[in-house]
């Protein structure tokens with residue numbers, strides 16, 4: 001239930017932090033397409049969109065590929081419609097970057113004629129749900145590269161980070177990276193299913209790819225410095241959690257007194273930090289011993 005609430009909260013409009021903006025009417029999951037290079041588009045959440053995670057569209061000679069997450073039936077319909085406005089070619093592959101366990105209203109309603117590519121961990125998560133899978137699945141362990149439209153679309157299984165097995169998509173010729181929910185530009189993001197220490201390492205790996213433009217899970221198409229800044233936030237957050245654990249603070253005490261003032265202006269701070277603190281405290285408590 002908590003994740004459901006968070007996912008709903010995630011669907012709140014993405015607006016500038018600098019100035020209050022009137023809340024647009026929620027109209028459904030809508031995406032704004034931004035052409036990044038020939039036949040490659042960022043599909044970012046439109047203001048007021050009920051979709052909750054950005055997507056990537058790559059158009060080839062005979063078919064298109066869409067990568068993304070949190071795929072409700074409505075979101076999939078919106079992605080199909082957005083793609084159809086750009087190309088008459090069909091979506092042959094969806095890349096499902098991750099799945100949040102326990103939620104069957106997402107990631108089960110792909111068109112029967114599309115194949116869905118995912119990490120083995122995401123496959124296990126889907127196969128463990130109560131709903132049957134009615135679409136063809138391709139899953140992989142380490143990586144998989146699609147040749148599409150004369151370019152490489154490199155899919156890499158990062159392993160545990162935002163979920164048990166997150167996939168990123170990289171276009172090396174264009175230096176374009178789609179991180180999905182490993183990176184939230186300007187936000188704190190949802191960490192309730194996260195593996196915190198692995199996630200920090202994943203962020204450093206993402207930086208090492210030296211992408212020039214990065215499509216985050218939420219927020220606008222970003223630059224490397226934005227990823228560096230998110231990594232700094234993430235490290236500061238964990239450092240603060242460790243300080244609480246070293247003082248011997250209980251989870252309750254940590255939740256009550258936690259402060260990270262220099263990052264307070266990040267989008268979603270008030271909504272997501274309680275669940276993020278709980279996740280990080282619980283995981284790090286296994287390895288950090290109080291200093292008496």
Ligand SMILES: [Zn+2]
Nearest residue numbers: 069098162181
């Ligand atoms: Zn997610």
